[in-house]
Amino acid sequence: MRTDTTFKRAFNDMIDIIRTLDLGEELPSENALRAQLGVSRTTVRKVLAGMSARGIIISEAHRRIIGEQPQQIERYPKEETLAISEQVETSFMEWMLRGDACPGTEINEAELARKFGVATTIVREFLNRFQKYGLIEKRQNAGWVFKGFTASFALELFEIREMFEMRSARLFATLPDGSPVWKQIQSMRAAHLELLADIDARFQDFSELDSRFHRLITAVAPNRFIESFQDVIAMVFHYHYQWNKRDERARNEVAIGEHLALIEALESRNIALIDRACRLHLTSARETLLHSIA
């Protein structure tokens, strides 16, 4: 009763691989494809079988070659490539952020399962994992309570975020010249500039860049608890801002500017500058979030 989303995703990815090959060309080995697609060989074989059945691939003894017209292969739709657990995540976030839930709402596993059209087991598993974000709390033998996407949530979040990020940013001042981080910072700057140049069209790409940027800073001295906390931040920005698009473009443009300033400060290796740039950005991010909650 497991869904075949892994297969469908691999199938779609395989189409892209095939596109790079010529008609009549021999395919890479199952093992090579396994590595490229990031799935098991079992799944690779299933994909290959599916493609053979469609005539996209022709299987001969001990080799497979590209068949006719691989141009118009039909892809599986995006929804069918998402595991049920991922769909539940989206459904839940929507339910939460659409405002169906106000602080203190009791969350009912059975009801959610019905609403989302999935088994209770999955909802339960999701809630257990979601617990770490600090937005819900379990009560013994009796469901969960939604604590609300409130101002105090944002404030508590940023209190921690500031501690963690200042700690990492300061470490930059002590980094040797030869550290590979400086290269990464350089390309991070380039990515920011690129996005900024095309901000009108691509302002929605910022959320992902933001997450990568902050993860890079934090990664100078790896700490699993800090990394895990980044997930919380990423979740907040990813989902919350999906439902709060007010001033999105302007907001992201400002943030890019702050990131660039921070990058410059980091490269200066001057603790005072770093501190100021970092705090400035965090304060502004906090205010933006608070503003969008109210």
Place this chain on the structure above:
Amino acid sequence: MRTDTTFKRAFNDMIDIIRTLDLGEELPSENALRAQLGVSRTTVRKVLAGMSARGIIISEAHRRIIGEQPQQIERYPKEETLAISEQVETSFMEWMLRGDACPGTEINEAELARKFGVATTIVREFLNRFQKYGLIEKRQNAGWVFKGFTASFALELFEIREMFEMRSARLFATLPDGSPVWKQIQSMRAAHLELLADIDARFQDFSELDSRFHRLITAVAPNRFIESFQDVIAMVFHYHYQWNKRDERARNEVAIGEHLALIEALESRNIALIDRACRLHLTSARETLLHSIA
């Protein structure tokens, strides 16, 4: 297929309530008992029924009275009062800390379920919740990896702990005289002195006191992420030291001394003193943990 551990625990607790009543005395209402026992009325009624069946209680029209010899009621054994999920926690910790698992070990849900004699669902749920402790990591479609109870785990843990605890301790310096916290600190000191006086017999009670002490300090400015992190610390101390009893008495005695010093520093409201006492304690705790891991 749910176990009736809630009932059994309530039954045992009910025995204690009955002990406080006299023969022939009327019992509190179902609702009152519900509140006292912390379970639903459904469970209360089941307990009452069980006691009636045993002749401990005599049910008359609209009232229930204590029957004969409530002295030798047989309690349900402790194990039967623990939910399966709690048993799994213990089993897993034992498996982990007994050394069956070295860093990098792959964790197999199905195998653990067999080993512990429970359904895979439960193991899976446990692992999902346990993830937040930073000791295991999930791989897509393929079980978990045990990252090991290693020195770097301890170091990362204490890096965060130091940030959090210094932050809270410092806040004490700004607390007004009238704050109720000072009373709690006082009784915390008393509890420590009491334990210290009887350290030879009660040194095992320290772990719980330790957790309460640190939670009290942290609670001056509540932050859900910090509170959740305390769970990690509590887990480490509770379980790890259950399997590493070396120097337990001495270790706890030292820690009590450090706690008392910190209490004094907090009461002095002198930031420098607080900082030093706090750091001293954390450093010592870290060294102790590192030492016991190696």
Place this chain on the structure above:
DNA sequence: CCCCCGTTTTTTATACATAAGAAACATATG
């Protein structure tokens, strides 16, 4: 009208079942 108890309905905790996917094993081919 409010609390108490009996009854019914709903939800949770846990077990079990099974298709999809991963891994291990076996065989063949160059």
Place this chain on the structure above:
DNA sequence: CATATGTTTCTTATGTATAAAAAACGGGGG
């Protein structure tokens, strides 16, 4: 012998089932 494919076995993801526990409902007595 190494690498690729064919086959078998084991594990995970997800649905369903059900007893225990919680919650909701309802009548009766103070």
